[in-house]
Amino acid sequence: xxxxxxxxxxxxxxxxxxxxxxxxxxxxxxxxxxxxxxxxxxxxxxxxxxxxxxxxxxxxxxxxxxxxxxxxxxxxxxxxxxxxxxxxxxxxxxxxxxxxxxxxxxxxxxxxxxxxxxxxxxxxxxxxxxxxxxxxxxxxxxxxxxxxxxxxxxxx
Amino acid sequence: xxxxxxxxxxxxxxxxxxxxxxxxxxxxxxxxxxxxxxxxxxxxxxxxxxxxxxxxxxxxxxxxxxxxxxxxxxxxxxxxxxxxxxxxxxxxxxxxxxxxxxxxxxxxxxxxxxxxxxxxxxxxxxxxxxxxxxxxxxxxxxxxxxxxxxxxxxxxxxxxxxxxxxxxxxxxxxxxxxxxxxxxxxxxxxxxxxxxxxxxxxxxxxxxxxxxxxxxxxxxxxxxxxxxxxxxxxxxxxxxxxxxxxxxxxxxxxxxxxxxxxxx
Numbered sequence: 001x002x003x004x005x006x007x008x009x010x011x012x013x014x015x016x017x018x019x020x021x022x023x024x025x026x027x028x029x030x031x032x033x034x035x036x037x038x039x040x041x042x043x044x045x046x047x048x049x050x051x052x053x054x055x056x057x058x059x060x061x062x063x064x065x066x067x068x069x070x071x072x073x074x075x076x077x078x079x080x081x082x083x084x085x086x087x088x089x090x091x092x093x094x095x096x097x098x099x100x101x102x103x104x105x106x107x108x109x110x111x112x113x114x115x116x117x118x119x120x121x122x123x124x125x126x127x128x129x130x131x132x133x134x135x136x137x138x139x140x141x142x143x144x145x146x147x148x149x150x151x152x153x154x155x156x
Numbered sequence: 157x158x159x160x161x162x163x164x165x166x167x168x169x170x171x172x173x174x175x176x177x178x179x180x181x182x183x184x185x186x187x188x189x190x191x192x193x194x195x196x197x198x199x200x201x202x203x204x205x206x207x208x209x210x211x212x213x214x215x216x217x218x219x220x221x222x223x224x225x226x227x228x229x230x231x232x233x234x235x236x237x238x239x240x241x242x243x244x245x246x247x248x249x250x251x252x253x254x255x256x257x258x259x260x261x262x263x264x265x266x267x268x269x270x271x272x273x274x275x276x277x278x279x280x281x282x283x284x285x286x287x288x289x290x291x292x293x294x295x296x297x298x299x300x301x302x303x304x305x306x307x308x309x310x311x312x313x314x315x316x317x318x319x320x321x322x323x324x325x326x327x328x329x330x331x332x333x334x335x336x337x338x339x340x341x342x343x344x345x346x347x348x349x350x351x352x353x354x355x356x357x358x359x360x361x362x363x364x365x366x367x368x369x370x371x372x373x374x375x376x377x378x379x380x381x382x383x384x385x386x387x388x389x390x391x392x393x394x395x396x397x398x399x400x401x402x403x404x405x406x407x408x409x410x411x412x413x414x415x416x417x418x419x420x
Contacts, residue, residue, distance in 0.1 A: 003162065020162035020204070021194070044192050045337075047258065056232075056261040062191045063262065066162050067206060113257065131338065132256025 007068045009034070010078035018065045024058075025049045027065035028075060036076040036105050040134070047133035050106035051075045057113035059132070076105035079112075088112060088150035097146030099137035107133045111147045121151060157194040161203040168212060168317070171205055172292055175313040178203040183315055185228060185267030188259050213266065213317060216240060221323050223247070227266025227316040235260065246327035246345065247285070250277050253331060255338050266316040269301070272308045272363060274394065275339035279364035280329060281321070284345025284356030288320045305362040324349050328418040330411045331359070334398055341399050342407040346415035348378065355412055360393050360404040370412055378420060380413035 002017040009032060016031040028037050028051065037060060040048035044062040051060045052074040079086035085093065088108050098104045107130070114121055114129045121129065126144050135143060161178075165171040175181045182201040184190055193199050207213060213228035216237050223244055225234060234240060234251035241248045254260055254268075254277050268278040269289065282289065282298045289296040292315045301309050310316070324347040331343030340359035347354045355370040373382040388408050393401040 001161075019159055021157045021159050023191075042195065044188065044259070047256070050258060057258050058261055059258045062187060064162065064187070064191070064204075064206075066164075067187075067208065069164075110257065129257055132258045 003066050005066050005069050007070065008072045010074055016065075020064065020066055022065040023061055024051070024053075024063040024065050024068050024073075025060035027068070028060060028073070031065075034075055034077050038102055038105060040102065040106075045132075045134065046103070046106075047110060048103050048106040050109045050133070052109060052113065055113075055116070057110050074109075076109060079108070087153035087156075088115075088147070091150030091153055092143075092146040095146040095149055096142045097139070098143075099135075099139045103133060103135045103137075107135070107143060107147075111150065114147070115151045115154060119151060119155060121148070123148065158197060158200040160194075160201050162206065163203055164206045164209055166209050168210060168292060168315070171207060171210065172313060172315065174203070174205045175315070178205070181205050181313075183207055183270075185270070186230065186262040186264040187267075188255070188263040189267070189271050189273065207266075207315075218243065223321045223323055224318050225265050225321070226318050228264050229266075231255070231260035231263050231265070231268075232257070234265065243323050244285075244321060244327065246324075246329045246347070247281055247321065250281050250329040250331075250343075250345075253277060253329075253333065253338065265319055269319065270308060270310060270316055272302055272304075272306050273339070274305055274362055274364075275334070275341070275359045277329070277331065277340055277343055277358060280331075280340070280343045280345040280356045280358035282319060283364045283366060284329070284347050284354050285321045285324060285327065286347075286349070286352065286354055287322070290317045290320060291315060292317055299366075302363040307363070322349065326419040328415040330415045330418065332407050332411060342404050342411055344408060344411040344415050346374075346412060346419070348374075348419070353378070355415075357388070357408050357412075360388070360408055362392075362394070367408070367412070374416065378416065380417045380420075383409065383412055383416065 006015040038048035040046035049061045179202040181203045184204045184206045213226045231251045327347035331340045342359045345356045355367045358364045370383045390401040390405040395401040
């Protein structure tokens, strides 16, 4: 039996019929076609699936799609409406904050939640915040640099 | 995951009714343990009763010398609450040490203690601070709430509403986290009250437990030296890939000493 779920995805009100067991990430990727949000581990450890739910970063593989009823969801696709990258995306490009790029959307969405709470995070605070994001290319050093630069660029 | 019916009550009484009517219902709080458990097909409820619309179960308030945390309050909210940071910073530290930011944004205190994971942090706060767990039908003392591995005194269709923490004179929570999961390999809450000293240990045994010998010794002399020769027998402790029982026994004394040292 399916249920209808209606939510605000990246500024647009969208609906889909889903089973109760459908995960939020499956709704975003498979039903609504936005594949920027990735599924890495599917066990809520890697953070490749991080999106914003009502402004907070959440692992979308660990939330049911039906739980998102009436909520505001933002994915990586919401950041750059045109060819111009969001300052955080630009910082990842400038600082080689990605290698294979698989973890990047989740890390950027996670980083933007950090910057919303703490506009000038220290290196230690960035590293602690990234506890929930894994980069299996192990490129953390440049990811931390990119987040720091991105946070500064967002203040301008 | 197996399929199930999804229900989203708008009141506490409706939530309890749904649970009573369901063939095999489970309450869904933050879902940080339950949803991964469903994905692994370790449980197959007929219905999930999502508590996220129950506003009465969210929030933090103070009544005289008691800090009351609603069951659906997230770890991030506990960690960020100024009143907790002022009155009971050990609880802020504990909440801030759970999992990662995304887990803290969704996970709740009620879900954590109802699940009673042996390596969860909140059980150490509930028992170490002598809290009272308020459910929809009664109050349960911390010392009788946790009854075993993933077992609590909660009955069928009983739901945690809020947790009431008496504010101590001083308290500290020190844990040795698993570096990957941030679950407690061992975590120790040390708290001093006007007429009571409590030492509670999570992560080490099948469920949280107190260490009466340490509590007595600290009552006579509140210093790390007072407990340095007191150890918990490794016989009843957990042993797994992360740590041997012997190592956990060692950590209990080390962390308890650090807890005392942090607040004197």
